[in-house]
Amino acid sequence: AQSVAQPEDQVNVAEGNPLTVKCTYSVSGNPYLFWYVQYPNRGLQFLLKYITGDNLVKGSYGFEAEFNKSQTSFHLKKPSALVSDSALYFCAVRDGGDFNKFYFGSGTKLNVKP
Amino acid sequence: NAGVTQTPKFQVLKTGQSMTLQCAQDMNHEYMSWYRQDPGMGLRLIHYSVGAGITDQGEVPNGYNVSRSTTEDFPLRLLSAAPSQTSVYFCASSVDPNYEQYFGPGTRLTVT
Numbered sequence: 001a002q003s004v005a006q007p008e009d010q011v012n013v014a015e016g017n018p019l020t021v022k023c024t025y026s027v028s029g030n031p032y033l034f035w036y037v038q039y040p041n042r043g044l045q046f047l048l049k050y051i052t053g054d055n056l057v058k059g060s061y062g063f064e065a066e067f068n069k070s071q072t073s074f075h076l077k078k079p080s081a082l083v084s085d086s087a088l089y090f091c092a093v094r095d096g097g098d099f100n101k102f103y104f105g106s107g108t109k110l111n112v113k114p
Numbered sequence: 115n116a117g118v119t120q121t122p123k124f125q126v127l128k129t130g131q132s133m134t135l136q137c138a139q140d141m142n143h144e145y146m147s148w149y150r151q152d153p154g155m156g157l158r159l160i161h162y163s164v165g166a167g168i169t170d171q172g173e174v175p176n177g178y179n180v181s182r183s184t185t186e187d188f189p190l191r192l193l194s195a196a197p198s199q200t201s202v203y204f205c206a207s208s209v210d211p212n213y214e215q216y217f218g219p220g221t222r223l224t225v226t
Contacts, residue, residue: 004156034214043118043204043217044157051212090156099211100145100164101172104156 002027002095006105013081014113021076021108023091032094033074035065037087038107044090050074061085081112116140120205120218127195127225135190135221137205145208146188147172147215148180150201157204163188164210195225 003026013019025031032051036044048059055067065076074091088107095101121136139146147162149172159172163182177199179191188207192199202222206215 006156009154032212036217041220043219044206044215045217046214049214092157094211100162100170101159102147102211102215103173104149104158106154106156 002093002097002101002103004091004093004103004105006089006091006108008108009106010109010111012111012113015083016080019078019081019085019110019112021089021091021110023074023076023105025072025074025091025093027093027096029096031067031072031074031096032099033065033067034092034094034102035059035063035074035076036090036092036104038090039087047076047089081110083112083114086110086112118205118207118216118218120203120221122221123219125221125223127192127223129195129197129225131195133192133195135192135203135205135223137188137190137218138186139188139205139207139216140186141207141216142185143207143209143216144185145210145215146182147206148178148188148190149204149206150174150199151204151220152201160190160203192223197225199223200225 034049035047091105118139148160149157161180163169205218208215
């Protein structure tokens with residue numbers, strides 16, 4: 001079965017500090033992985049994706065994610081957090097058998113304090 | 115370019131009532147999908163479509179129907195609403211599943 005786990009419901013970080021939002025996955029075949037961000041009362045917005053290639057993927061708003069095949073992880077990172085980064089973050093994986101299906105994690109609320 | 119639009123934004127239904135959530139996109143995307151978002155559970159795929167006339171079930175399809183008569187529109191029908199269908203519903207579209215999905219603003223549905 002395909003699944004995504006985001007082990008932290010909430011991450012708190014001070015503005016200017018680095019941030020990490022964790023994601024682990026379980027999927028058959030090669031993983032297609034995505035990160036999305038959701039601001040209050042809005043739909044999800046795409047941040048970045050990993051399909052193949054370099055393990056470090058760069059995305060929007062200064063975010064990046066590191067793919068680690070041996071640990072089946074795809075953690076989201078940013079070197080210096082901004083208060084405006086405070087939002088709900090979702091990791092998603094494409095189904096390894098049915099490429100038209102996606103599974104989302106439960107979400108991690110990021111709080112960046114001034 | 116409006117992107118993905120959803121109507122209504124809010125809806126309250128009584129148990130047993132039916133309704134249709136509307137979704138439209140103006141990006142000529144072939145792939146469209148419906149998700150429900152529940153606290154602590156993330157988004158779960160209800161139905162998806164890979165083009166006009168082609169739909170299939172996702173993870174939680176029971177109680178919902180879809181159709182795709184045009185590339186632009188992908189309505190979601192609740193046949194007989196139940197309190198368990200209280201949720202926020204998101205429609206999304208993409209060029210194809212290898213690419214990022216664009217999400218609508220959501221419909222908050224309450225079933226009493």
